[in-house]
Amino acid sequence: MALFGSLFCRIVLGLVIAFLFMPILIVLTVSFSSSAVFAFPPPGFSLRWYASLGNADSMLQAVWLSSQIAALSTAISLVLGTLCAIAITRGMIPGAKAVATFMASPLMLPGLVLGIAFLQAARDFGLRDTYTTLLIAHVVITMPFIMRTVLASLSLFDFAMVDAARMLGRSYPAALWTVLVPNILPGFVSGGLFAFIASFDNYPVSIFLVDVRTKTLPIQLLNQVEMSPDPTVAAISALLILGTIVALIVCDRLVGLKRMASI
Amino acid sequence: MSQHATAMPPATEMHQEPSYLAVSNVTKRFGAATVLDSLSLSVGRAEFVSLLGPSGCGKTTLLRLIAGLLAPDQGAIEVGGRDLTRVAAHKRNIGVVFQNYALFPHLTVAENIAYGLRAKGVPKAEQAKKVGDALGLVRMEAFADRAVTALSGGQQQRIAVARAVVVEPSLLLLDEPFSALDRKLRETMQIELRHILRNLGITSIFVTHDQDEALVMSDRIAVMNEGRIEHLGTPSEVYARPKSLYTMEFVGQSSRMGGVVKGSSEGLVEIDTPFGLVRAPGHFMSGSRVIVGVRPEAIAAGEGPAGEYNTVRGTVAEVIYFGSRTLLHFQTAQDGDRLHVELNRLPDQVAPGSAMTLRWRIDDSRVFPAPTETGR
Structure with a gap:
């Protein structure tokens, strides 16, 4: 009975892993396809779709824009979120718990609601610059992950x-930088990674804020799939x-995945 | 460190010196609560002073004020004639050994010790030499490249001390540094730390709630209660001649008897207690309600000459045997009273219920006004 149970568990585990990996494997295989349409299994092998990336200007622009927005919004969230988290844990502000919940709330709201709200707010404040609007919205999106x-x-x-570092001659900011930052680095890296990914593949908020010339990668990808669905x-x-x-x-090299996963 | 080692006055002469650390009329409030109430304290150079009190008495707050980690609402703090009241913590050059040591886990032992030297811009070569000296001071040379997380509690404490003194601070503050150690190690470390600090000639303020620790380590003890210093004196003064009932009860064991003053003459008062008439040195009006306190080990069995001794009779309630000594608790007739006697050798046939005659020197009796409120 125990043997059967263990076998059953292994089979389920194998199926779950297969289910998780299948889409990735299919995409990888299709990307090397010689066919001009999405066909699986592919009729032959080629690198033509990688070569064609060199000409896909709008796609590369979208990659570049998404990278910028994700990197900048993550960096801003790291600085602001960390300072805010210090104030919350040190009890420097009244209602610290409420503030912490509020900062994490974008995670609980549907992206569509946030997107419409940002669109409305950007109009009301007269914010016409798409890039800035996107950046601000993505700071809000990434903040919960950092927090x-x-x-x-x-x-x-x-x-x-931190007190010890101050008594040894470092100012408060320098003490934070030399003692607090290295000690919570795993938290920064894993939070930063999640935040970057959340921003990079955000669709529901960004769709309300992009314009024709400023498109993030997920939106550009979906456009592409709708208009010319080839293995690019x-x-x-x-x-x-x-x-x-x-x-x-x-x-992993920087802080170790184990330490990151434990946060 | 070398400059500290040269000038170190003998422990007894320090009281007459102009104060090195001067805390003047410092008040600190947190919201509505006054944690320190116009507190003053002066400490001589190279002196080791303990702040002793229960949790919540303000001793840690006072330490953090001296360190500059908190700012006082009123009053001033001076070290070596320099007013530090408005100086930022990192510019005070005051060393602190924290309760849990607060070593930096991302740095090695040597890097921990070098941290303060780096912050002060000491050249690399000199840093290495000073770190080596500091490791030698705490006998941890072999551990320079270890991770601090791999050290035992006692070893971590040595590193915390080395890290604090390597920058040659003008003052060293110790915040309950022994509380994380087990009893045996604590006793060893107390003596060793006292030795190190004496040799360095560094002025130290030591916060503790443990009276034994304070008695063992200190040149002087400041017994604190509710934001004030109840008694500042040498360990023997605080123990043998406490200025207040609070000090008597907080430091060491004590017997106490409530009573009413019947009369006084030639600096002695005669007090009517449930145990009989008791005499003690002091000046009180007849009719005042007072409490007489005696240390349990000052009480002996049997009668003594009436001119020098108080003699009372009591009934043993409990016998507590410690091996080298025995503690007897006697029956009492009124609330708050306590007659505890510590004897090195137990007279024959003492058991709960036995009647015994007890004596103690009149000079060993302390009289305090009875607290007006009930409670303490």
């Missing part, structure tokens, strides 16, 4: 260390998967 991991890291951090999209996806793997390896 959650940084608050969790700070709850394990002994602030007496698969090639881009394959490159994104590669990028993710590289990012994970870098993070």
Whole structure:
């Protein structure tokens, strides 16, 4: 009976893993297809869709824009979110719990609602610049991810260390930088990674804020699939998967995936 | 460190010196609560002073005010003639050993010790030498490249001390540094730390709630209660001649008997207690309600000469045997009274219920006004 149970568990585990990996494998395979349409299994092997990426200007522009927005919004959230998290954990502000919940609330709202709200707000404030509007919206989107991991890291951090650093001759900001930052680095990296990804593949909020010349990658990809569904999209996806793997390896080298996962 | 080691006055002469650390009329409030109430304290150079009190008495707040981690609402703090009241913590050059040591887990032992030297811009070569000296001081040379997380509690404490003194602070503050250690290690570390700090000749303020620790380590003890200093004196003064009932009860064991003053003459008062008439040095009006306090080990069995001794009779309620000594609790007739006697050798046939005659020197009795409110 126990043997049967264990076998059953293994089979289910195998199926779940297969289910999770199947789409990735299919996209990777299709990206090397020689066919001009999405066909699986592909009729032959070629690198033509990777080669065609060089000419897909609008696609590359979208990759570049999404990267910028994701990197900038993550960086801004890291700085603001960390300072806010310090104020919350140190009890420097009244209603700290409410503030923490509020900062994490964009995660609980449907993206569509946020998107419409941003569109309306941007109009009311007379904010016409698409790039700035996108950036502000993405700071709000990324903030919960940073807040959650940084608050969790700070709850394990002994602030007496900051006092110790100050007594040894470092100003408060310098003490935070030399003692707090290295000690909660795993929280920064894992929060930053999640935040970057949340911004990079955000669709429901961005769709309300983009214009014809300023399109983020998910929107551009969907346009492409609707207009000319060829394996260029698969090639881009394959490159994104590669990028993710590289990012994970870098993070592992930097702080260790185990430490990141424990936050 | 070398400059500290040269000039170190003997412990007894320090009281006459102009104060090195001067805390003047410092008040600190948190919201409606006054944690420190116009508190003053002066400490001589190279002196080791303990702030002793229960949690919530303000001792840690006072330490953080001296460190500059908190700002006082009123009053001034001076070290070595320099007014530090408005100086930022990182510019005060005051060392702190924190309760849980607050070592930096991302740095090695040597890097932890070098942290303050780096912050002060000490050249690399000199840093290495000073770190080596500091490790030698706490006998941890072999651990320079270890991770601090791999050290035992006692070892972490040594590193915390080394890290604090390596920058040659003008003052060292210690915030309950022994509370995380087990009892045996604590006793060893107390003596060792006192030795190190004496050799460095560094002025130290030590916060503790443990009276034994304070008695063992200090040149002087400031017994704190509700934001004030109840008694500032040498360990033997605080123990043998407490200025207040609070000090008597907080430091060490004590017997206490409530009573009414019947008369006084030649600096002695005669007090009517449930145990009989008791004499003690002091000046009180006849009819005042007072409490007589005696240390349990000052009480002996049997009668003594009436001119020098108080003699009372009591019934043993409990016998507590410690091996080298025995503690007897006697029956009492009124609330709040306590007659505890510590004997090195137990007279024959003492058991709960036995009647015993007890004596103690009149000079060993302390009289305090009875607290007006009930409670303490």
